[in-house]
Amino acid sequence: MSKNNEHDGLDLRGTLASVMVVGVIIVVMWVVVYMMYLGR
Amino acid sequence: MIALQDRKLALWYIAVAYIAFLIGTLMGLLQVFIRNDKLQLPAWLDYYQILTAHGVLLALIYTTFFIFAFFVTGMSKSIGTFGPKVRLFSWIGFWVTLIGTVLATAMIVAGEASVLYTFYAPLMASGWYYVGLALFVVGTWISSFALIGHYRVWRKNNKGELSPLFAFMTITTIVLWLIACLGVVATVLFQYIPWAFGWSDTINVELSRSLFWFFGHPLVYFWLLPAYIAWYVIVPKILGVKVFSDSLARLAFVLFILFSIPVGFHHQLTEPGISNFWKFLQVVLTFMVIIPSLMTAFTMFANFEISGRKKGATGLFGWFKKLPWKDVRFTSIFIAMAFFIPGGAGGIINASFQLNEVVHNTLWIVGHFHITVGTPVAMTFMGLTFWLIPYLTGRKFTKSMQILAFVQIITWSIGMLLMSTAQHILGLLGAPRRTAYSNYNNHPSAMEWFDGILTSHVTMAVGGSILFLSAMILIYIVVMSMFLSPKAVKVEDQVEFPMAESDKTHTPKWLENWWIWIGIAFALIIIAYAIPLSSMIMHAPPGSEGFKTW
Numbered sequence: 270m271s272k273n274n275e276h277d278g279l280d281l282r283g284t285l286a287s288v289m290v291v292g293v294i295i296v297v298m299w300v301v302v303y304m305m306y307l308g309r
Numbered sequence: 310m311i312a313l314q315d316r317k318l319a320l321w322y323i324a325v326a327y328i329a330f331l332i333g334t335l336m337g338l339l340q341v342f343i344r345n346d347k348l349q350l351p352a353w354l355d356y357y358q359i360l361t362a363h364g365v366l367l368a369l370i371y372t373t374f375f376i377f378a379f380f381v382t383g384m385s386k387s388i389g390t391f392g393p394k395v396r397l398f399s400w401i402g403f404w405v406t407l408i409g410t411v412l413a414t415a416m417i418v419a420g421e422a423s424v425l426y427t428f429y430a431p432l433m434a435s436g437w438y439y440v441g442l443a444l445f446v447v448g449t450w451i452s453s454f455a456l457i458g459h460y461r462v463w464r465k466n467n468k469g470e471l472s473p474l475f476a477f478m479t480i481t482t483i484v485l486w487l488i489a490c491l492g493v494v495a496t497v498l499f500q501y502i503p504w505a506f507g508w509s510d511t512i513n514v515e516l517s518r519s520l521f522w523f524f525g526h527p528l529v530y531f532w533l534l535p536a537y538i539a540w541y542v543i544v545p546k547i548l549g550v551k552v553f554s555d556s557l558a559r560l561a562f563v564l565f566i567l568f569s570i571p572v573g574f575h576h577q578l579t580e581p582g583i584s585n586f587w588k589f590l591q592v593v594l595t596f597m598v599i600i601p602s603l604m605t606a607f608t609m610f611a612n613f614e615i616s617g618r619k620k621g622a623t624g625l626f627g628w629f630k631k632l633p634w635k636d637v638r639f640t641s642i643f644i645a646m647a648f649f650i651p652g653g654a655g656g657i658i659n660a661s662f663q664l665n666e667v668v669h670n671t672l673w674i675v676g677h678f679h680i681t682v683g684t685p686v687a688m689t690f691m692g693l694t695f696w697l698i699p700y701l702t703g704r705k706f707t708k709s710m711q712i713l714a715f716v717q718i719i720t721w722s723i724g725m726l727l728m729s730t731a732q733h734i735l736g737l738l739g740a741p742r743r744t745a746y747s748n749y750n751n752h753p754s755a756m757e758w759f760d761g762i763l764t765s766h767v768t769m770a771v772g773g774s775i776l777f778l779s780a781m782i783l784i785y786i787v788v789m790s791m792f793l794s795p796k797a798v799k800v801e802d803q804v805e806f807p808m809a810e811s812d813k814t815h816t817p818k819w820l821e822n823w824w825i826w827i828g829i830a831f832a833l834i835i836i837a838y839a840i841p842l843s844s845m846i847m848h849a850p851p852g853s854e855g856f857k858t859w
């Protein structure tokens with residue numbers, strides 16, 4: 270497969286930030302329910 | 310525009326889908342008022358009867374019929390007009406599916422099948438209800454094989470070439486569906502039908518539930534993957550970009566075949582008849598599905614950012630403002646995606662073994678699937694409906710319809726936000742799902758469920774009413790674009806089927822080698838299911854006779 274692919278030179282910093290935000294939402298929701306689980 | 314005969318088939322599928330949607334959402338409206346003690350059903354109508362109708366008509370009938378409409382149109386568009394044999398079998402499939410649907414629905418209406426869409430034994434419906442379900446599945450199989458036949462003709466004529474992305478994704482979804490249905494067909498044919506008609510006295514309950522969920526989890530991916538097709542293939546076209554990565558898209562789809570089937574036990578985590586080891590193994594496999602899900606999330610953001618930057622956006626989030634917000638085809642699907650973020654996060658919680666105990670059988674679950682299938686999938690289908698029907702009927706998608714479409718998706722979003730937030734919180738507080746009104750003898754905990762702003766059955770009812778209003782607007786849009794909107798005579802009025810270009814030059818060929826993926830899928834299924842299922846059969850407890858609790 271050739272090295273110079275169609276994704277060279279794209280600026281995807283916003284995408285990186287956005288998927289990080291999704292990750293944080295997942296973790297926060299999970300921890301909230303986990304805390305409730307421990308509390309019961 | 311695709312061939313007239315293919316359009317006719319797709320339109321029939323859509324028509325059935327929206328009849329089911331109309332009745333199903335009406336049942337939803339009744340449910341929220343019954344749960345809030347604002348409505349009492351007449352003696353001849355039972356809460357579980359309407360809840361069965363709601364689940365079956367929306368989650369099974371609406372989705373499946375719409376999906377086939379989308380597949381028929383997209384396959385005809387991407388790999389060509391159906392040949393006579395494909396067309397014949399597609400119609401046979403349609404009619405068999407429809408007959409099954411009508412039979413099952415008639416049994417629900419007659420009060421012979423208030424067993425909910427999961428039809429758990431030992432609740433026993435009329436045998437004809439199960440026959441209806443079996444016909445439904447067989448009908449979809451016939452239609453599926455017709456589409457596979459169509460695809461094979463294309464492959465034969467284009468030796469050595471990868472198929473267009475739309476066709477590849479359609480076939481992936483169909484492969485998933487065919488494998489998934491093996492479970493439900495096995496239990497319906499060999500367990501429920503003999504039992505309901507009295508040929509056998511008892512049923513192995515644990516086995517029937519396990520076979521149901523062998524089907525039940527991939528079922529949710531059968532709904533979701535067509536929505537993902539729209540996200541991967543249609544959204545980029547509307548944004549004016551190419552498919553971000555053809556190989557990533559194909560890899561994500563085959564991973565869904567692998568990791569959506571051997572995981573049904575995550576719905577049975579509270580059941581004593583399955584040992585922890587097998588539950589844990591399937592929990593781990595369930596978590597694998599996070600990989601293609603996050604690949605999808607990444608691709609979506611990348612599409613947005615690339616499109617926004619092409620239009621001159623700067624900074625970290627400048628692209629957000631450049632998205633085509635005024636285009637309802639885009640905005641609808643964007644909202645659908647946004648709902649899927651908490652929806653997917655909730656799914657991870659549900660599947661987290663011990664955490665399942667916090668949410669199991671509570672209203673949280675109801676909140677969860679209304680922000681997975683009820684909005685991300687359903688609203689993607691709405692967003693497709695807006696242009697798909699005009700595309701098929703050759704009518705205009707008029708300015709006033711576009712405005713109405715915005716009103717529709719916004720009301721749906723508001724209604725769903727209210728209803729599902731209330732359901733999630735009520736569920737965490739312990740309110741059960743699948744119950745009509747109950748105050749549990751004025752128990753203080755139960756009384757709490759009726760006050761509070763976000764945590765109340767009242768909020769749920771308000772949300773449900775707004776949702777129903779939205780559903781009726783959608784029905785109006787559907788009827789207009791089916792029969793009444795002006796014909797598009799001028800070329801610029803004609804509605805297009807937006808399908809993005811996908812660059813296949815770097816895509817490895819093995820991604821379309823089905824034997825690899827079907828082989829691994831079956832290997833995983835055998836690992837996850839062979840031993841626990843066979844021990845359910847060999848060490849079966851005494852079976853149960855049927856119960857009719859209504």
Ligand code: HEM
Nearest residue numbers: 334337338340364367368425426683742743744773776777
């Ligand atoms: C007008 C819009 C809707 C309203 C007001 C509504 C309301 C409700 C309510 C209140 C319940 C829970 C009842 C209970 O557990 O006692 C429910 C269950 C359910 N809903 Fe909806 N819903 C709507 C739309 C949808 C859509 C679009 C789908 C799927 C495409 C859907 C799928 C389901 C399913 C599968 C169940 C579970 C049924 C069961 O427990 O057997 N709903 N709905």
Ligand SMILES: [Cu+2]
Nearest residue numbers: 525526575576
């Ligand atoms: Cu599942």
